[in-house]
Structures are given as structure tokens and as C-alpha cells.
Amino acid sequence: MDTRRNVQAGEADRAGIRARGGSLAPGRVVGDGRYRLLAQFGVDERAAAHLWRARDGQLKRDVALTLLVGDPADPEAARQARRTLERAAHASKFGHGGVARVLDVLSLGSGVTSGEGLLGVVVAEWTKGSDLVDLVAQRPVAPGAAARMVQALAEAVDHAHQNGLVLGLDHPQRLRLTPGGALKLAFPGPLPEATLRDDVKALGAVLYLLLTGRWALPGGPPAIPAAPLTPQGHVVPPRSLVPTVPAELSSLAVRTIEDGGSGGIRTSSAILRVLDQVAENEERTQLIQAVGQPEGESDGTIWTTKKPVKDVARRRKLAFGVTVLVVATVVILAWGGLMLINLFQGDNKAAGPTLNVAATPTTSAPAPNQPAPPPSSPAAPKVGDPVKPDSASVYNPEGQGDNPGRAKNAIDGDPGTVWRTDVYQQQFPALKPGVGIMASFGDPVKLAQVKITADSPGTKVEIRSADSKTAKLADTKVVGSGELKGTETRIDLQQPAEGKFFVVWITQLGQNDGKGFLSELGDVSFLPAQ
Template sequence: MDTRRSEQAGGANHVGKAQVGSLAPGRVVGDGRYRLLAQFGVDERGDAHLWRARDGQLKRDVALTLLVGDPADPEAARLARRTLERATHASKFGHGGVARVLDVLALGSGITSSEGLLGVVVAEWTKGSDLVDLVAQRPVAPAAAARMVQALAEAVEQAHQNGLVLGLDHPQRLRLTPNGALKLAFPGPLPESTLRDDVKALGAVLYLLLTGRWALPGGPPAIPAAPMTPQGRVVPPRQLVPTVPADLSSLAVRTIEDGGNGGIRTSAAILRMLEQVAEEEERTQLIKAVGGDPAESEGTVWTTKKPVKDVARRRKLALGVTVLVVATVVILAWGGLMLINVFQGDSKASGPTINVAAPPASSQQNGTQPPASSSAPAPPPTPAVGAPVAPQSAAVYNPEGSGDNTGRAKNAIDGKPETEWRTEKYKQQFPVIKPGVGLVVTFKDPINLSQVKITGGTPGTKVEIRSATGKNPDLADTKVVGNGDLKDGETTIPLAQPTQGEYFIVWITQLGGADGQFMTEIGDLSFLPAG
């Protein structure tokens, strides 16, 4: 762990607690299963220490929220039990903005009293950057900050509809994913946290992105506190950074502060305002694009990671260049034939004879044969396909969360279109909240896939067929081998060329539906190998 990380994470440690001092990289907790790798923060309010660790049993990295305390202290033990109960309830919640809770350990159930811990919340590890690192050099552009908080607010709204408190009111519990989305990486809400605390946290996160300062109590030493007016109110972000739009500045302050009739108290209200900001930003960017404004940095998200390669964009660019080259060759060939015709003195023809259509039905019925034309290429033969091959298993593939209706994934391969798998309902279309979601299927033996048939799909849905090397790969490590739009009934998606593989992903890049009710259903999937 580097010096800067130690200062950020360890600056808030209670020096007098021996058990805290023993939390160091290399230590093993949780009945010897989790080896601590690096500390990423401390939420002093609940003695919650945030660590990245290695699961020695499943050989994967995880996020640990370690509740430090004296097991002999009944009040501390009671508060820890309350946090663990909330974390257990959150384990049933799936959203791309919240890391999935994998396990909850308590005293006598995965933790011994000698470990100096009152509980452990185990969550999937979130790749990306620290929120503290994100704002360390400079604030985030207002448009990008609004989009990032908007995605996080959608997670809060969905959690609150399910009666869950997320507990994201500490900046070191959040991380920025490689796709530029904020995610609650260390779940485990404090025992006294309320729904209102989650809403205030959204305002504080927006304030932090816009100014680089934290506007709630209990922030980490690595982040300066927001300045206050003589009347005890938070100084608006616009006074600190004049380029911040007035509506965003007002939104942050009105969400954080409790008093007054103008306060914002629900995540739904925040979402409505952020959607208005996003629409205004789109109009502004359109005006800039039409006017040729070279300022393209607005909305850029700075991260400490290398930018992720945009595979889809590169593929589209390559396809466009290929089409342009082919069109150019055809035009040049046609022009050459025109010149040859002119120099041969054929005044009756204005160009080469090109047969672009099948002969009329009447000529076939009269027994006449159409004239032969050497310039009419024969249509390519339709690739032969074999009988469908049933996958061994199907699972929801969602790199940004725990997936949508994971228990129903098997319905898509049971051969019964009436038993479907469906996504969650989203208020916004992909990729605003996340890049997509899909199903990964596994075959017992590799197949040479040629086509995928989708029965009972929601019209308007756009899908990609991707080949993969495992059940849970990074999206960047998968390869697009086919794509198509779903329609009523059955949709056949041919692959560009037969692809050998054991794992394939049906990846949804655009949901069906409209008007804030975006969702896709898939009745059944059939995988046809090359014949």
C-alpha cells in the first residue's frame, strides 16, 4: 500500500485500538478465508474499515467492510448487528450502481471474538478508481458530474422503493467504474442511517464532484470540508467554481440542507431535476456541434485508469471504411466500362448491361430463358445449419451489477417460449445507467455456431451475439460475432461467419419499450451450428 493510500485510509484510524493496528495487508480474516490486500478508507462514524481482499477459496478479489470493535461492549455489538442485518437485506437487491453483497459474517458465524471484529460485509470487487482520486486534481465537469449522480440516484430510488437504505454517505465507499459510472463499492449502512441520509448523500456527492469538497459530517481527512456561511449554511458550489451552472449549484445545496420549504427530500425529485439538466446539456451540445464549437472537453470524465477501448465504435468505423472502399471500386469499375464502351464506338449503349433483378414470372411461364449476362453475380449460397444444440446452462451476464432476474435465466433455454426471462424495468434506456445486460450460455463441448434464433423477444430490442472465453469475462474481452433487432415472433441472427466456442453471450444494447418503461423479454433461445 503506497504512502498516499495509507494517509487517506489510515488517517482516521483510532490509534489506541490494538485490533485496528493489526489490520494490515497480509492478515487473514473470516476463518482464514479472506487475505487483506489494501485499505481504501475508514468510515469513522461506525468504525467501518474498507479493504480490498483476496478470497482464498474462490480465488477472486472482494470488497470487505470490517466492523471493528470490542465484542465485550454490548452497545457496539448491538450496533454492529444492526448494520449486518441491513447488509443481509441488501444482498437481495440487484442494481448496477451497487456492488452485490456476497456474504455477511457475524460473531460466531464466520468470525471469532479473538479477531477484534464485530462483523464483516463481503461484496464483489468494483474495478475502477477511487472517488477521492477522481477529485484530487480538479473538479469534474458539471455535465459529467450530473450524469454520474443521475445513475447513482437511480440506484437509490430503486432501493428506496424496496424499503432499503444503501448508506452511501461517505465518499470512500464509492468508486468510479471504467465506464464512468459511480458505484457503491462497500455496502453496509450505519445502524442509524435513514432514507433521508441517502438523499443528502446524493447532494454531497454532486457537491464533491463540482468542488472537490465534502459537505457532510464524517468525511475522510483526505478531502477538505465544504466552507460554511456565517449563518451556518453550505456555501453554494457556484461561489467556489464560477463555471458551475446555477441549477446544479442550487440542486446540491437544496439536497444537503434540511431546513426550508425549498429543500429536496427524495431521490425521485433529484432524478427529475438531473434529467432536465441532461436535456439542457444535450441541446447545448447540439448547438455547439452545429456551430462548430471546438470545445469538446465539457463532460469529459477524468479517471486514474487508462481509457477503455471502444470496441463497438472501432468496429463501426472499420465497417464504414470497408463499405466506402467497396463503393469506390464499383464506381471506378463502372466508369472504366463506360470509357471502353465509348472508345469501341457503341452509340446505342450508355453503359454496361447489369442484371439487377430476377426475370419476370411471365417469361418463366412461357418457357423462355432470360438472356445470359456475365455481369450478374450469382447470389451467395445460404450457409447450411445443423440441428439446434441445447446449452448446458444459462446465467445473467451483467458486468456492472448482480444481474436482472437471475433466477429466471434458465427459462430462456428450456425450449418453452411461454416461460420467459426478462430484464428489470428501467426508467432510462441503455447505456445511460449501464452499457447493457444479457445472458451467457455454456455448452458442454465447443460448437461451431452459425445462427441464433430468439423466440418471443420484445420488439425494438437490439442485441449482439458475443463469443467469450468464460462465464464471467470483462465485456472488453468478448468479441461481437453477430447482431440484430428483435421483432414479433421469431428473430434469426446470423453470425458474420461460423464461430467456434463454448461460451456465447446474448448481449442487449437497447431495451424494448418506451416512456420510462424500458424492458426486454426473451422467450427462448436456439443455437444452430454450421452444417
């Protein structure tokens, strides 16, 4: 219920409220006696901001209060509070369904007295619904619903940033879930030093929270577990914690939160592009699955965060896409049938000229009275027998990578055992700059060529040398590149490269039978220079 005290505000929070903000408790009146506190819904400790539901005694309506608690005699605390109030006042001119409208801003001497233990108050319209923290307390949200919820919030951020406004939604208790299933910034009041980048990182953190139930930014509520980190200090991808999370959403969350690297996502518009693609794929999948479902059969859904299709043109595009998919399926089935007919009922006679297979003659001197053969072109650099790496691991600077348990399949000498990437709905580098296999050698080797056995046409790779297993992508060096064609591809290095660590880095994925993009490696051989 909206009127109950949030379970995350424990005894420690209550003690802090009394120590810094006087007796903030249900029933107390603030703001020149106008607002009566009803229930607390969180504390943003970074700014000593206490989030309350209150009753406006003049207009007889519920409102959301962000109470800035502090000592008026502390000049630094007063300065930070003034900055937050100024930003909140600017936001009062901003209107969007994803942000609660700011109704009033009270400061010391203007609605707030020094004896209240408050430095200011931001008054906003009350948002009906439930707490975001309560939503993820039981279990993570389904990926499709999580994408929809963040999509609506990202639209608000994008609109605000176009107007030069920072929203300050980088704390989960400031957000609420409306009855319609949309996330909304219910307690406006950005931190004094918050930036546009902080809003974008918050979108990634909210997505991470919905998918995993963990918060990936500093300053979260004590009741929410912090996101785990890799040994290199990166946030563990959601897919590693919840295997059912699609690779696109997992990568989007990590790339939005992380600051470093060339593959980071730094704008809300970039987030929206990925979420729009995920949403369209979900709609297409649901439409296909709906075909043949008995009328009146329910899937048990109680509520949904699915947005209605925005316009007729989008509906037509979706219908056209499904039609193309059905036609393509029929064509493939017909082609397969014809191939079977040709296989079992074809002419037994030879279909082409007879080939005369003979052993390759050995090299010998020219016969008498015959001219010598012309000189051949310069020979390619000679390579030796393959050298086997000591180990192989998935190289993904942003996390644990794709199918790490199968990385050894790429160097076991058996093309029948493969390592493959996750299935992506968007081609690299839309979601991430790439992924690859790192081969580690006990002693430095000097390579001249890399041979890749794989049935993954269209895959483009770079051979990169690295100084260590944990090297960042920017610190590796490209020593060769090529595109996989046929079942065996040899990539000559630009010049012999020496080192202990080499990466087969995939920059473009192959097709996955019309169901996204995927690449696989059957066997990778490393051939040294002679």
C-alpha cells in the same frame, strides 16, 4: 492503481486500526481464513468500518470487505454492528448497477471469531475503477459530468427506496468510479441509524463534492476539506466557490443537503427530475455545437460519463426540439429584417390620425348653467415621496444568492443600472422557491406602495416584510404582490406596512429570449403612506 493503499489513510488511521482492530495490514487473513487483505481504501470513523480490497482464497477473485472493528465485550458496539449486518443482509437481495452486490455477511460466531478484534464483515463484489476521493483530489469535476455521475447513483437510490432499503452511501470513500464513468456504492453497509433521508442528503453531498472538491456532511475523511458555511450556518453554494457551476446544480446540491426550509429536496425522484432536465439541456447544447464541427476533429475528451440516449422516442424529442429552435431563429431573423425595411423605406406620411396635444386644464368650478361632474370613485391611498433605503442585499435563505455584488443597483435611483438573477433552465419553484432583494432602512418606515422599474415582463413578485436581515422565508410576511408589466409597475400594499426590512421576492422568473428564465430589476422605489 487499485492495489495501492489509498493516500488518504495516513499514520493516524493506521494507529487507529491497530488499536481497535488488531493488526489489520496487507497479508492478514480474516473470515475463517478465507479472505486475505490486499489494500485499504478508507475508514468510516462513524461506525469504525474499515474498507479493504481482499482476495477470496476459495473462489480466486477479489472482493470488497467492510470490516466492523470493535470490542466484542462492548454491548453497544456489538448491537450497532448487528444492525449494520442485518441491513447489509437485506441489501443482498437488491440488484442494481449502481450498487456492488453483497456476497456474504459474516458475524461473531459465524465467520468471525472474537479474537480477531472484529464485530462483523460485509463481503461484496469488487468494483474496478478508481477512488472517488482520488477523482476530486486534483480539481473539481466538470458540471455536466458531475450531473451524469450523480444521476446514475440517484437511480440506484430511487430503486432501493422503492424497495424499502437504505443504502448508506453518505461517505465518499464508500464510492468508486467505474471505468465507464459511473459512480457505484462499492462498500455497502449502512450505519445502524441511517434513514432514507440520509441517502438523499448523501446524493447532494456527492454532487457538492464533485463540483467543489469539498464534503458537506459530518464524518468525512480528514483529507477532504469540509464545505464552508455562511454566518447563518448554511452551506455555501457551490457556485460561490466555483463560478462556472450552473445555478441549477448549485441550488440542487444545497437544497438536498439542507434540512430546514420549505424549499428542501427530500426524495431521490425529485433529484432525478432536475438532473434529467440538466442532462437534456446538455445534450441539446452539445448537439447544436456539434453542427459545423470539422469531421474527425477531437475535443480532447479522454473519457466521458455521458449516458447513451435511452430510447428512440427520446432521440425524436431531442431532434424535434433542435428543429423548433432553428425554425424560431430563422423567423426572428426574418422579422428583424422586415422591421429594418419598414424603418428605412416606410411611407413618410403620418400613419395615423393627427393628435391634438394640449396642456392639461386646471381644475375649476363648473360653468354657469352646466351640471356639476358626477362624484368620483374613492381615491387610492395617498403616498408620499420615495424613501431611500440605507442598503440593499440579495435575499436568499439558502445561500449567498444571485449576483450579490450588484444588489445596490436596485436602489441607486438609476433604472439603467440593473440587478439580475442567474439564468435558470427551470422556472421557480422547481429549483428553489425564489430569490429577491432586501432593502434595509435605518429607521422604521410605513410603506403604502412599491414602484418597480424593470424590463422583465412575466416576472411575479411578492413584497414581504421581515424582522431582520437573516430572517427565514417562513418568518417573513407577504404585504403585497403583483406581476411586472411594461417598464414600470406599481404594487399597492394590502394595507400600510411598517418595518425596517422589506423584500422584493421573485416567485416567477421572466423569459430570457428562449434561453431559460431570468428576471432583472432596474430600480425599486419605496413610497410611504401619508
